[in-house]
Amino acid sequence: MRVTEFCPSPHLEPLDIGDKIGDEKVLTMKAVQVETVGSDQVRKGVLFFEEFDRGWVLNKTNSRTIAALHGNETKQWKGKRITVYRSETPFAGKTVPCIRVRETKPE
Numbered sequence: 001m002r003v004t005e006f007c008p009s010p011h012l013e014p015l016d017i018g019d020k021i022g023d024e025k026v027l028t029m030k031a032v033q034v035e036t037v038g039s040d041q042v043r044k045g046v047l048f049f050e051e052f053d054r055g056w057v058l059n060k061t062n063s064r065t066i067a068a069l070h071g072n073e074t075k076q077w078k079g080k081r082i083t084v085y086r087s088e089t090p091f092a093g094k095t096v097p098c099i100r101v102r103e104t105k106p107e
Helices: 060-070
Strands: 024-037 042-049 081-091 094-101
Touching: 060 081, 060 094
Parallel strands: none
Antiparallel strands: 024 042, 024 081, 081 094
């Protein structure tokens, strides 16, 4: 059993993509919804995939990468594929795990 099953997050997290930095998955986009997320209760886009039951909270970096690959209209993302990978990013003075989008379309 994976540790993420003990305390599941309501949204995708880096461990869902892989255990190591650079691990990746090709995913099929299903829909984007605006939801209130986080302890700050902020409205953000949440991307859903065919391969997962939980959505992924989008940030500006990942949203722009997907838009560069598949266009600015999120309704047109349905059925399109992206490659996501486990990475790290600076946040609040620490380096933390994150999920990023490859800048090329999967084969």
